[in-house]
Amino acid sequence: MKAFPTLALIVNSGAGRVRPSSVARVREELARRFRVTVHVGSSPDEVARLARQAAREAEVVVAFGGDGTASRVAAGVVGSDAVFSALPGGSTNHVARLLGFPADPVRAARLLAGPARFRFLDVGRVDAERILLFLGGTGIDGTIVRDAPPSAKRFFAWRTYLVPGLRHLLDGPWPFTVEVDGIQHVVRARSVLLANGSFLVHPYFRLGPAIDPSDGLLDVLILHPPHLVGWLELFAWTALGRLWRSRYVASYRGRRVVVRAATPVPAEIDGDSWIGITELAVTVEPRALRALVPAFVRGVGE
Known part of the structure; x- marks a missing residue:
C-alpha cells in the first residue's frame, strides 16, 4: 500500500461510544498514515449509502460504530477495490475484536495507523445490500x-x-x-x-x-x-x-x-x-x- 493512502471513516453518530471528541481523536491518529475524510451517518441505511460511495472513492473504508455499523460498511466494500476495517464504538464490538483491535477506539486507530497487513474474511450474503x-x-x-x-x-x-x-x-x-x-x-x-x-x-x-x-x-x-x-x-x-x-x-x-x-x-x-x-x-x-x-x-x- 502506498504512503498516505486515502481513507474514508464512516461514523455512526448513534453508536453507543461514539462522541465528537472521540471522532476527532481517532481522525488525528489515522492522519499519521492516511489522508482521512470523515462521513457521518445517523441511521443504518445512511451508513450503508455512505459506505458504498466511499468504496468507489477511497482505498480504505473504516467503520466506526458497533457491529451493525461494521456489517453495513463491509457490505458496501465487498466487491470493490477498497479495503475494510473496523474500530470499536458500539456495545459489543465483536468485529473489531475479531480483527485484533483493543476496546479503546483511539488505541485501535493508533494500531491501524501503524504496521498493517491484510486478512481475508468470509461474508454471509443475505440479500443484494445486506451481509x-x-x-x-x-x-x-x-x-x-x-x-x-x-x-x-x-x-x-x-x-x-x-x-x-x-x-x-x-x-x-x-x-x-x-x-x-x-x-x-x-x-x-x-x-x-x-x-x-x-x-x-x-x-x-x-x-x-x-x-x-x-x-x-x-x-x-x-x-x-x-x-x-x-x-x-x-x-x-x-x-x-x-x-x-x-x-x-x-x-x-x-x-x-x-x-x-x-x-x-x-x-x-x-x-x-x-x-x-x-x-x-x-x-x-x-x-x-x-x-x-x-x-x-x-x-x-x-
Whole structure:
C-alpha cells in the first residue's frame, strides 16, 4: 500500500461510544498514515449509502460504530477495490475484536495507523445490500436485540441485553425448518444462531470448537432448552467456554443456510433487528472481504 493512502471513516453518530471528541481523536491518529475524510451517518441505511460511495472513492473504508455499523460498511466494500476495517464504538464490538483491535477506539486507530497487513474474511450474503459478517439469529436472539434500548447501550454496553434476555428467556419454542446445504432439519427451538464469528461478548465465550471466519462455512447453533433448568445448564457450559457441549445445543455447518418459520419470528443480523420474518437465507461468499488489520496482533481465530 502506498504512503498516505486515502481513507474514508464512516461514523455512526448513534453508536453507543461514539462522541465528537472521540471522532476527532481517532481522525488525528489515522492522519499519521492516511489522508482521512470523515462521513457521518445517523441511521443504518445512511451508513450503508455512505459506505458504498466511499468504496468507489477511497482505498480504505473504516467503520466506526458497533457491529451493525461494521456489517453495513463491509457490505458496501465487498466487491470493490477498497479495503475494510473496523474500530470499536458500539456495545459489543465483536468485529473489531475479531480483527485484533483493543476496546479503546483511539488505541485501535493508533494500531491501524501503524504496521498493517491484510486478512481475508468470509461474508454471509443475505440479500443484494445486506451481509452477515459476524453473527445473526432468529427467536430469542432477535427478541433481545429488538428490546434492548439504544440509549442504554451508551452507558451499559453489552449489559443492556441482560434485562430483555431474562424477560424473554422462556419465549417459544418456535417450530423451525433449518436447511443446511439442502438437508432439512425440523426442530423446535428457542433460538437459531448463524455464526461466522466464533464468540459472544468475549473471545473466551466460544460458540463452537472450530468456527473459522475464513473457512468458507457458516456454523448453525440450534438452542433448545426445554425449561429454566435447561437454560441454567446451557449457561453453565457457556461460562466454561464450551457452549456446544450442552445437550440442548445442536450444531451444523454449511455453505448455504435457510431458516424458515411458520409464523413471523424476530431476527437480527449483526445486531440490527428485523421485527419479524418467516425466512432467513444466508449464502457464504468465501474470503470475499479484504480487511486491514494490525501487523503484529493476532485477531480471534488466527
